Amino acid sequence: MIDVENLTKRYGKTVAVDGLSFQVRPGQVTGFLGPNGAGKSTTMRMIIGLDRPTAGRATVLGRPYAAHAAPLCVLGALLEARSVHRGRSARNHLLALAQTHGIPARRVDEVLETVGLGKVAGRRAGGFSLGMGQRLGIAAALLGDPAVVMLDEPVNGLDPDGVRWIRTLLKDLAAEGRTVLVSSHLMSEMAVTAEHLVVVGRGRLLADTTVSELIASVAVSRVLVRSPDATALRDALVSTGATVTGREPGLLDVDGATPESIGELAARSGLVLHELTPRRASLEEAFMELTEGQGL
Template identity: 65%
Template sequence: MIELRQLTKRYGRVTAVDDLSFDVRPGVVTGFLGPNGAGKTTTMRMILGLDAPTSGAATIRGRRYTDLPAPMHEVGVLLDARATHPRRSVLDHLKCLAQSNGIARSRIEEVLGLVGLSPVAHRRAGGLSLGMSQRLGIAAALLGDPEVLMFDEPVNGLDPEGVVWIRTLMRGLAAEGRTVLVSSHLMSEMALTADRLVVIGRGRLLADVELDEFIRASSRESVLVRTPDAEELACRLRDAGAAVRPDAEDGLVVEGTESAVIGKVAMAHGVVLHELTPHRISLEEAYMELTRGSVEFGASGTKPGSDRVEFGAHGGGGR
């Protein structure tokens, strides 16, 4: 387990991480999410002792990382896939790590096969593509067969087959009872990989909650409607007091009224309906709603809001 208690990091007048407390539990994949500049990488670096916190503490299985007697045997980490000597071969890079941490040569061959790099074991690390460098970084993280794993943007540069592979790997590691923390900006991938989410914005905790509960808490009651007469129906529903907006797939999302009322309005005006179903927002939509007021580097025209998502007793509250 990874435990953070009131973790804070300041750089002069800038607070990168602000009174952050949460647990990363074994047996589940925990997605670590937040906008650019939210403090995710700084938090992970403090967990690993690479940056000293201004206050608070981060522990792994009850100890600070710097106090672990054999770190690679307990914690596997991917922070920077390019953090290798470019002139060393894939095999030599793993040999150096293994020899300095008392890891058997047989384990090197095992992880090379696991990440699919056996055919390029003698290629220099500096000549690898980004996707292959990611695989090498993951091999290094797995080398000590650790119980705790931390991955920062592990799918960067991976092709579709590689994305499926890393997703399956992370879920398999969690199923073995290991602690898995993974940060990513790919919401569609997190929706398929994570069991639990920790979301931060401007260094503060916004949510610490199960994935399904996160989406449910962000959802307003709405109905997805598909019709060849979308413009006509939208006008009639607005006249009836409903809020209507386009759906990404040429449908309508209707809020403020029930399916039965929508059906009656459509029938009264001779509008044909092809679909009339409750609408469940995506993880990406829920995430964007929660973090709208915490975007540090938004595109021109982005207007921060004050939307807030409330969670139950077993989750964190929006802040």
């Protein structure tokens, strides 16, 4: 469990995080979503004490991160700016981390296997590709077998295989009962990875909800209508107050009417329908609506 209470961070005149409060619960993947500059990385740094809040506080399992006797065994993090000793092998990098935190050496080989770096463990980490570097960073985060895992934009720059791998790993970690917080500026990625969403913009909380609730909350839902009588149908729909746009002849995009009401109107008017398809809002559209008027 991560508990963020009224967290605020100012850098001079910039308010990076502005009175943010949310909780991250175990057993599910929570997406921390917001455009670049929204304050996600700053919030994550404050959660692990790398940045001092201007106001408010963040706790991990009920205490400030630094107050835990073995912090790596409580929360493992991959932050945006990664630090690896470039000359060391992947195994030695992890061994050094393990030794300074009282973690048994056998755990190093376990996490190397988990992230799929077992075969290249003896290679210099400095020569790793971006994807391998991410995997090594995640291995470090998992080293202490932590109850809480926090990753900052882990899919940035990864190939589709790497993206799929991270997605599965996060779901597995959550299924083991861990608390998983993962940030992203990509709504499409969060839609398939996270169950719960904490959405931020300009340092403020915009939504704290499930992915499905967020999509359902969007007022705009359209219906696609295909009809050989499109012109007459359009006039009939507009007279009921619906908004109708057409992309091509015979095809109407209807806003402000349900498929049921459109079908019944067509029947009453003796107009033929070839297609009547409800279009659910995408998470992208939900996000756009949420951030509208926020100047994001």
